[in-house]
Amino acid sequence: MPEFEITRQIEAAVEAVWSVLHKFGDIHEWSGGVTTSNLTSEGPVTEEPTVSRSASMRGHLVIADISGYTQFLTDSELEHGDGVVADLLNAIVAAMAAPLAISGIEGDAIFMYGELSHEMSGQTVLESVELMYCAFKAALDTMVQNTTCQCNACVNISGLGLKIVMHCGEYSKQTIGGMTTLSGPDVIAVHRLLKNRIVEETGIADYFLVTDQCVSDLGVEKLVASWTPHTEEYEHIGVVAGYVSSLLDVWEYQKMQTEVKVRPEEAWSTLRAQTVAPPATVWDQIFDPLKRTEWIIVAESMETKEHLDGRVVPGTEFHCAHGGGVAVFTVLDMRPFTYGTVMVEFAEGSLVKYTYYLIPSGSGTRIVLQAAAPMASDGEPMPELSSADYLKAWEDMMEPNLASLTAITDELALAFAPAG
Numbered sequence: 001m002p003e004f005e006i007t008r009q010i011e012a013a014v015e016a017v018w019s020v021l022h023k024f025g026d027i028h029e030w031s032g033g034v035t036t037s038n039l040t041s042e043g044p045v046t047e048e049p050t051v052s053r054s055a056s057m058r059g060h061l062v063i064a065d066i067s068g069y070t071q072f073l074t075d076s077e078l079e080h081g082d083g084v085v086a087d088l089l090n091a092i093v094a095a096m097a098a099p100l101a102i103s104g105i106e107g108d109a110i111f112m113y114g115e116l117s118h119e120m121s122g123q124t125v126l127e128s129v130e131l132m133y134c135a136f137k138a139a140l141d142t143m144v145q146n147t148t149c150q151c152n153a154c155v156n157i158s159g160l161g162l163k164i165v166m167h168c169g170e171y172s173k174q175t176i177g178g179m180t181t182l183s184g185p186d187v188i189a190v191h192r193l194l195k196n197r198i199v200e201e202t203g204i205a206d207y208f209l210v211t212d213q214c215v216s217d218l219g220v221e222k223l224v225a226s227w228t229p230h231t232e233e234y235e236h237i238g239v240v241a242g243y244v245s246s247l248l249d250v251w252e253y254q255k256m257q258t259e260v261k262v263r264p265e266e267a268w269s270t271l272r273a274q275t276v277a278p279p280a281t282v283w284d285q286i287f288d289p290l291k292r293t294e295w296i297i298v299a300e301s302m303e304t305k306e307h308l309d310g311r312v313v314p315g316t317e318f319h320c321a322h323g324g325g326v327a328v329f330t331v332l333d334m335r336p337f338t339y340g341t342v343m344v345e346f347a348e349g350s351l352v353k354y355t356y357y358l359i360p361s362g363s364g365t366r367i368v369l370q371a372a373a374p375m376a377s378d379g380e381p382m383p384e385l386s387s388a389d390y391l392k393a394w395e396d397m398m399e400p401n402l403a404s405l406t407a408i409t410d411e412l413a414l415a416f417a418p419a420g
Helices: 014-024 069-074 078-095 122-146 183-192 198-204 214-220 247-258 279-287 287-295 388-415
Strands: 050-052 059-068 103-108 109-115 163-177 179-183 208-213 228-234 236-247 269-274 301-305 317-323 323-335 340-345 353-360 364-371
Touching: 059 078, 059 122, 059 183, 059 198, 069 078, 078 109, 078 122, 103 179, 103 317, 122 163, 122 208, 122 214, 122 247, 122 279, 163 183, 198 208, 198 228, 208 214, 236 247, 236 269, 247 364, 269 388, 279 287, 279 340, 279 353, 279 364, 279 388, 287 317, 287 388, 364 388
Parallel strands: 163 208
Antiparallel strands: 050 163, 059 109, 059 163, 103 109, 163 179, 208 236, 228 236, 269 364, 301 317, 317 323, 323 340, 340 353, 353 364
């Protein structure tokens, strides 16, 4: 067959044409007699980008912004400076947890959002933000301690910080050219909040600003009562009031906490479960007092004592009423979304210490519940209660609760899974 060339002009982007043709393999493979084939594009693409918009939604709008960024890059070698900032942003992203999702990376900042319909407790939402700062600070401190490089970038690392602003309001998603962004007046407002007088008026450099609207939507009035009130005013937006806390104080508090957990080598009982929900959703069910009554089988009501400004912390007690009696669960240690350790009364006046480990597994969570053998109130072992009979009694009590917890978190995860 003689060689010849056929040329056709199609008024479409080369990517659009190829998306159809590639489904059938290379043209020369399915069109008889064709030995080679090429797609070329000349001139600008004439297609208008596809734009789609979602209905208005209400949720959290969060920006984590690295402070000192401009001076750091100006005074640093570009190849090292960019690498440092990228590593810090990656640490923040890695620590980000539900209900938050990334809207975009904006230079030295990460813009995130989360729908209020996720029904997480206000404490869990605030902890998800504080956790990102702790990841940032851990990465920053590691860089400072471990670097031996004397370039300007490495010497100036300690001058970087992180400020986080959080607002609650309405937004809509719009997709342009395959990229999803958020829009709306509240989106503008949260970005404006980065320009403020917080450092000048409070002296807090690494801060967490939560607006009044967020405090109300999340129901965390007691939790922020000890924070510093702050007000800003912006053209076209008006007065925005809120509360400020020191993220450095959160980091120092976390470092001071004594680690209390039941390790595999000391476990008397080990139970496991799997849920499709992320760790933050499971955590919220375990440590929200109201939600505990939904999955603890015998619970009729739940009261809490020894809150710190309304926040569940080590030392908090859950008093669970059931069958005419009251079981007391005491929180010993909490590392949000990773593990939590609790002590509860058991048989013959004994106490059992147990730890929930929340291990990310694919898009869900593997729950490992490890309990130490029963002990007396003074911490002395009670070997007579470590028998197979008492072990069975313990696991018969805990297994239904774990199954109920898993069922509830599975249901929540499926209810709020992204459509499509």
